[in-house]
Amino acid sequence: MPVIHITNRAGTETTLEAESGISVMENLRDNDYEVDAICGGSCACATCHVYIDAAWQSKLAPPEPDEQGLVEDEPTFKPTSRLSCQIEMTDALDGLKLTIAPEA
Amino acid sequence: MSEHIVIVGAGHAGGTLAVQLARAKDRFRITLIGEEAWPPYERPPLSKQFLMGDVPLEKTFLRPETFYADKGIDLRLGTQVTAIDRTARSLTLSGGETLSYDKLALCTGTRVREIPVVGRDLPGVHYIRTIDDTQAIRTVAREGAKVVIAGGGYIGLEAAAALRKMGCEVTVIEMMDRVMARAVAEPVSRFYEAAHRAEGVNLLLETGVAEIGGTDRATHVVDSHGHLHPADLVLVGIGVVPVVELAEAAGLATDDGIIVDSRARTSDPDIFAAGDCTRHPNRILGRDVRLESVQNAVDQARCIANELSDKGADYAEVPWFWSDQFDLKMQMAGLPAPDDQVVVRGEPSTRSFSVFYLRDGRVTGVNAINVGSDYVRGRKWIGEGRDVDSVRLANTEIPIKEV
């Protein structure tokens, strides 16, 4: 099982044994990392906003325009921002490091 | 002693509330009661990805089925709450059992409005509200199947789009002179009408359903102009009504919805309500509304969770909603009035444009089709009650951020 290193909103880092083949959002949501993911992964709400550790940026497929449009207008946007529902967890992402963005 | 919170209705609001409360483990004992057989799930995919078979059943669940037990939530499915005794603070369940509560949350949602015509009870006539509904539709909706949809609202149109993609022959019958008339302005309706027709949907406006025909099962629909439409499947999407009977019988105040205040409290201090079933004040909108959206279900559930955790704050959220049809992703925010000024930004023929609604210069709503940044901006402006210049807004050479 690949793992994800997650810094939650309180600033605590934990490691999650993740499931491949589902989104990073689903991994976070289903393990109660306080990611609301209100739209269920339809790229419509931005409540699955995370910051991807700089070292991992290049290993992810770049965001589609609709993801970019939604996330870059979040008040908490940073250049490392992604919507975790748009990232599929794979074994290749073993060790992925991210921080859950504050509630907008 | 932990407080026993009982939640009636294991839908989007009820499920969200249970998840939120479970984060304060020692403080609450949580019982979540739902009459459906499924753990809390998302309804939006029922007329979208799940109807098309693009996502498996479990993907619609709000949380994995095992989540509730893991978090100490007593999830009772297939169980209906039949009465509330407010004096004794107890409930009667469908099995006859009684259950006491310290605080109660009513998250009973809506039920579909039934079509009042001859033939409505025939097999082959379906609504889309539950997983069971969509599963039943999927068994009939094969390639080449003839489907007649009553209602050109967003659910009817989403189903039309999904069923076309599955190779069905689709007819949509809409009473009004344009589709989604309740939700969007005319330019948006016209755009979607053209999009559906281009995809081969037979769309009939200003037309009603007069009768559903058939002997053992529905075989055709007769429209209000007397035309007959053969049908293997009849789908009805003509709106929903709030489920308030339980609240009403218990003497709680209702008015097309359970009446709650800005903290989601009903007229009984021990009883809260959230989601589609409530009529509630919204400071941003400046009036009482009853909304049918995931946003409202989630935000009101949160409002209750905060109130119970002594972090209460008045409910004031900009309503938002989305709809997926074919390759068109529409995101909407606000609740514009029918006579608000309409400003079109961008060219509909590019399949990427937005429509803003203004009242005395202030932004009241936005419908953004395949253009997420306009939606985000519009939603923000609505929350701020911001004035914008309609001429600049209509000019796409000015980036939305600089309007």
Ligand SMILES: Cc1cc2nc3c(=O)[nH]c(=O)nc-3n(C[C@H](O)[C@H](O)[C@H](O)COP(=O)(O)OP(=O)(O)OC[C@H]3O[C@@H](n4cnc5c(N)ncnc54)[C@H](O)[C@@H]3O)c2cc1C
């Ligand atoms: C096909 C479809 C597509 C949709 N698409 C979108 C969309 O794209 N975006 C969006 O924002 N919204 C969408 N919606 C609306 C959204 O799903 C609802 O607003 C949301 O589900 C409301 O949540 P709720 O908890 O208030 O009600 P519900 O989710 O309806 O849950 C209420 C639950 O309470 C149960 N219940 C009622 N009475 C009792 C009782 N006495 N005892 C026990 N259980 C009881 C019901 O069986 C039901 O399971 C869609 C809805 C449908 C049907």
Ligand code: FES
């Ligand atoms: S879950 Fe809504 S945008 Fe990711």
